[in-house]
Amino acid sequence: PGDDPRWAAPNFDDRQWALVSSTGDWEDIGYRHLNGAAWYRFHLTLPPGDERYSLYLPVIYTSYQVYVNGTLLLTQGQLPPHASTFRSRPTVVDLPLAGPRTEPETLTIALRIWHDPLWSRYRHGGLQGLAEVGRSDLIHEHFDTQEQAHLWQYSDDVDLGALELLAAAVALVLFLTRQSEREFLWFSLLMFAEGGNHVVTAWTHLHASRVLPTDSLASVLATLFLVSALMFFRILFGGKWSNAFVFALACCGLGAMISPLSWMGTLTVAQANFASLLLELPVLGWIVLFVRKQARRKHTDARILRGPVVFLVFAFLYTSLRWALETAGLIWLSTFSVRWQKPFYFTLNDIAEVIFLAAMLVILLRRFAMRSREQDRVHSELEAARSVQQVLVPETLPSIPGLLIDTAYHPAQEVGGDFFQILPMPDGKTLIIIGDVAGKGLPAALQVSLVVGTLRALVERTDAPAEILAGLNRSLQGRGPGFTTCLVLCLAADRKEMLFSNAGHIAPYVNGFELRTEPNLPLGVVPEIVFDEARYALQQGDHLAVLTDGVPEAMHHRELFGFERTGQISRQTADSIAEAARRFGQTDDITVLTIDIVPVPATYTEQLPEPALQPA
Numbered sequence: 001p002g003d004d005p006r007w008a009a010p011n012f013d014d015r016q017w018a019l020v021s022s023t024g025d026w027e028d029i030g031y032r033h034l035n036g037a038a039w040y041r042f043h044l045t046l047p048p049g050d051e052r053y054s055l056y057l058p059v060i061y062t063s064y065q066v067y068v069n070g071t072l073l074l075t076q077g078q079l080p081p082h083a084s085t086f087r088s089r090p091t092v093v094d095l096p097l098a099g100p101r102t103e104p105e106t107l108t109i110a111l112r113i114w115h116d117p118l119w120s121r122y123r124h125g126g127l128q129g130l131a132e133v134g135r136s137d138l139i140h141e142h143f144d145t146q147e148q149a150h151l152w153q154y155s156d157d158v159d160l161g162a163l164e165l166l167a168a169a170v171a172l173v174l175f176l177t178r179q180s181e182r183e184f185l186w187f188s189l190l191m192f193a194e195g196g197n198h199v200v201t202a203w204t205h206l207h208a209s210r211v212l213p214t215d216s217l218a219s220v221l222a223t224l225f226l227v228s229a230l231m232f233f234r235i236l237f238g239g240k241w242s243n244a245f246v247f248a249l250a251c252c253g254l255g256a257m258i259s260p261l262s263w264m265g266t267l268t269v270a271q272a273n274f275a276s277l278l279l280e281l282p283v284l285g286w287i288v289l290f291v292r293k294q295a296r297r298k299h300t301d302a303r304i305l306r307g308p309v310v311f312l313v314f315a316f317l318y319t320s321l322r323w324a325l326e327t328a329g330l331i332w333l334s335t336f337s338v339r340w341q342k343p344f345y346f347t348l349n350d351i352a353e354v355i356f357l358a359a360m361l362v363i364l365l366r367r368f369a370m371r372s373r374e375q376d377r378v379h380s381e382l383e384a385a386r387s388v389q390q391v392l393v394p395e396t397l398p399s400i401p402g403l404l405i406d407t408a409y410h411p412a413q414e415v416g417g418d419f420f421q422i423l424p425m426p427d428g429k430t431l432i433i434i435g436d437v438a439g440k441g442l443p444a445a446l447q448v449s450l451v452v453g454t455l456r457a458l459v460e461r462t463d464a465p466a467e468i469l470a471g472l473n474r475s476l477q478g479r480g481p482g483f484t485t486c487l488v489l490c491l492a493a494d495r496k497e498m499l500f501s502n503a504g505h506i507a508p509y510v511n512g513f514e515l516r517t518e519p520n521l522p523l524g525v526v527p528e529i530v531f532d533e534a535r536y537a538l539q540q541g542d543h544l545a546v547l548t549d550g551v552p553e554a555m556h557h558r559e560l561f562g563f564e565r566t567g568q569i570s571r572q573t574a575d576s577i578a579e580a581a582r583r584f585g586q587t588d589d590i591t592v593l594t595i596d597i598v599p600v601p602a603t604y605t606e607q608l609p610e611p612a613l614q615p616a
Helices: 136-153 155-177 183-206 211-236 243-255 258-263 269-296 300-327 331-336 348-392 441-458 465-476 562-569 574-585 602-607
Strands: 036-046 053-057 063-068 071-076 091-094 105-115 132-135 403-410 418-424 430-437 484-491 497-503 534-537 543-547 590-597
Touching: 053 136, 071 091, 091 136, 132 136, 136 155, 136 183, 155 183, 155 348, 183 211, 211 243, 211 258, 211 269, 243 269, 258 269, 269 300, 300 348, 403 418, 403 574, 418 441, 418 590, 430 441, 430 543, 430 590, 441 465, 441 484, 465 484, 465 497, 484 543, 543 574, 562 574, 574 590
Parallel strands: none
Antiparallel strands: 036 105, 053 091, 053 132, 063 071, 063 105, 403 590, 418 430, 430 484, 484 497, 497 534, 543 590
């Protein structure tokens, strides 16, 4: 033990040094819990000839340098004065050959080793295997064989990591296509964390590397795994933010602080591992109890996951406990390590993760089939609703003398609940009806189809707005939970007068002013309502605007478009009014009709039928 650069010199007298075996670590040779710097020196005599020789070094904890005859040939890690924890790998040092040896040549090989104090309680410093010297070709062949065996030992981390990262990518794609289903996002993060952890584990054991960056990344991934697991199961089964759930999340946050405390030396590695284990217990306990509770409620997905989750949590806790005990110097549980090497290398954790992935695959396939059926049903509903929509909103406007009619219709969804009808009557009058059914989608479209069908039957018998609304009100009683607003305008044949009646709808605008009437309830609320009628004189050049509540109820940052703005733009065209509301922030269906009163051709009035004589 100790550190002195002179110990690398070939002429240094090391006869007073203890003779130790190069096949064991520092505890095996009598230096229990030794940390810091220590040196090995040994003398190697090479026979005459030109044969090349190499030195095979096993894993050495934690950083070291190799000197041959006082010359530095190799450094792995960082040693004092800038020492850092390093995870070394077996390596081969080719011994220098100046030329053919005519007589035996003695080489002095010195190993300068530094062992991290944090590791000394559970990882003993020095050589972790047998150092060997021999012909270069044989040593390199031996090294390649050892590396293949080592790669096989961590092939499960490589394979399982790749599988879980693939699962993470698939789940992320599913989330991006269905962003409302956030369980796919959390499952993607869950698989990314666990797959990334496998990749980091394989990397650190297959490559020489500094411990702090890799362990920091592993710690972040472990915290992400626990948080993602909590969020995934909560969202998957519709759980609430209970006190137990919040406490489990808080444990995840506290667990993220354990590793920094260990790196700073505040906690020993064993203390950090036991603290992490204690903080993991509430997280894993909540997951097991929550899934079990959902399974008892006969949730199919929970029943599928119940067994795999319990197995995965058991394997996780077993591995964490075994590692915590090992770092505390209690290695008796390590003899019960569950692993298999044939037909391929895998551990208890690997089996648990594969079973969990298989269960999740079943759930994802099941949900995909259910979503596909749901999409087919919705698609069929939308097709039916679109067919109905063609009845609700006329595709072409009739040409009516004396009137210039402009319309704009913008549903908030695929199918809206607004409707309007423009019906020229045989006696020259024109009925203009606009309305809004509560609800959206196919139910609203079907309700509107009932309204329009009833409306067309009613206008065969009457053109009085109040009578039309009364008939619609009777037909809608008991026909659905919602209500319908409606406005009926009847324009005289000479366009000099308008008769209108309102059932809870927005009042019409004439030349920018709102025509207020007596308030009436919407249709379908109360039977046998008597609707009031209002009469308004028209003249050429008047501009009428009728619209649905999608215009005044447009919203931008919780501010309504409002009736004041609606009145200000009511003199514009239908497209301009609708576009102003849409730019402000559409939240509902928007329907606008504008009617301009223009001169009626003389030929049109001459063709109108004479009014029927009424008895005195």
